Amino acid sequence: MKTSSGIALLIFFVVTTNLQAAAPFCGELDPAGQYGPFDYSNAEHRKQYLGIVEAHHFTEKVEKLIEGESSSIGGDLNYTLMAFPNHYRALVAMTKLALREKTAHVERTSYAVECYFDRAIRFKASDGMVRMIYGNYLRKIRRPDDALEQYHVAVDLQPKNANIIYNLGLLYLETKDYEQATVYAKKAYKLDFPLPGLRNQLMKTGKWDGKLDEEARDEAEGNVDEKIDVEP
Numbered sequence: 001m002k003t004s005s006g007i008a009l010l011i012f013f014v015v016t017t018n019l020q021a022a023a024p025f026c027g028e029l030d031p032a033g034q035y036g037p038f039d040y041s042n043a044e045h046r047k048q049y050l051g052i053v054e055a056h057h058f059t060e061k062v063e064k065l066i067e068g069e070s071s072s073i074g075g076d077l078n079y080t081l082m083a084f085p086n087h088y089r090a091l092v093a094m095t096k097l098a099l100r101e102k103t104a105h106v107e108r109t110s111y112a113v114e115c116y117f118d119r120a121i122r123f124k125a126s127d128g129m130v131r132m133i134y135g136n137y138l139r140k141i142r143r144p145d146d147a148l149e150q151y152h153v154a155v156d157l158q159p160k161n162a163n164i165i166y167n168l169g170l171l172y173l174e175t176k177d178y179e180q181a182t183v184y185a186k187k188a189y190k191l192d193f194p195l196p197g198l199r200n201q202l203m204k205t206g207k208w209d210g211k212l213d214e215e216a217r218d219e220a221e222g223n224v225d226e227k228i229d230v231e232p
Contacts, residue, residue, distance in 0.1 A: 026115035029085065029123055036083035041127055045084075053083050063093050065100065073097060074108035081116050085123040086130050091116060095137040113137070128158035132167055144175055162191035169198050178207040186212055 029037050038045040057076040059069045068076050080090040097106050098113045105112040117134040131154035138147035151168040158164055169184030185198045190212050202208040
């Protein structure tokens with residue numbers, strides 16, 4: 001366990017250093033005249049600053065990729081992520097739009113999709129949810145090795161976050177590493193993750209009977225991270 005944690009920390013520092021080197025390409029975080037940047041994981045920031053952004057730029061129709069509010073969909077997502085670089089739902093929406101449009105750079109946005117993750121990580125390198133969402137995107141564009149790096153950093157940063165653990169288990173399932181998929185499935189379900197998909201798929205393979213064992217129960221003891229809903 002200590003070796004795994006050490007590897008994840010090493011990846012964390014290497015990836016963060018590389019992203020910092022990319023700063024000129026992906027833009028400064030606080031250019032003159034910009035609203036923000038604010039921290040989406042900070043409850044006080046959400047209370048004080050998020051309302052105006054979501055009222056004018058990240059409305060329901062923008063999040064669902066129906067149409068823009070104050071600009072195009074891409075323009076409104078860009079504004080939201082400039083103001084809140086680690087806005088989880090806006091990052092998810094940006095990746096969905098990019099996948100729908102089959103592009104790495106959404107129209108009317110300032111940067112390529114991966115730059116928004118670069119910016120979010122430079123803004124708050126300790127935010128495991130950003131790493132998870134990045135991992136989800138990398139999975140969907142068929143870069144499993146890169147996704148695995150992001151997931152392991154995310155788990156190291158937030159080891160009690162069932163959403164992150166579940167997504168790592170899904171990646172292991174997709175790459176047919178059933179042993180590791182079962183390890184992370186047990187951890188996620190002990191933390192009360194609600195979706196049965198990973199459990200059901202592992203049971204179909206015959207690699208797991210779906211029951212939680214004492215080891216998973218012991219490792220999952222402790223406080224559960226604050227929950228901010230982000231779909232897997």
